[in-house]
Amino acid sequence: MSGRPRKHSLTLRGHRTSVSLEDEFWHEFRRIAREQGRAVNELAAEIDEGRGTAVGLASAIRVFVLDQVRERPS
Template sequence: MTPPYHPPVKRSVAIAGHKTSISLEPLFWTMLKEAAATRDMPIAALVTEIDAERIKADTPPGLASAIRIWLVSNAVDRT
């Protein structure tokens, strides 16, 4: 297992047909992969949904921040 205090890892994800790079710590990549699997959808599709929610905010955070917030919020909702 990767230590929890690991620097972010950059990966490319396609959103609405164009690739974008997202930097997340390995823990968040694991959480994102698990969330996508739970929803039976590709990671890119889940990131697209999170991005759509993010841009509706009055002051939208960056995409990586939005993903982290979404993951933590959804983890709390499941407890």
């Protein structure tokens, strides 16, 4: 895996966009969506709606992933 961000395509509420995420964050984000029984686009749209204008979508996804990892039982 690479530590460099790569662009990943998403469709949010019918609009195509992309986010630049490191592979590690992207793989974990996809795993979380799968565990929740949700589509990646659906989860990304929810994060997008709650992030406000001061935070980019990629940053909001990273924080979401970090929060989810921290909440896992050890």
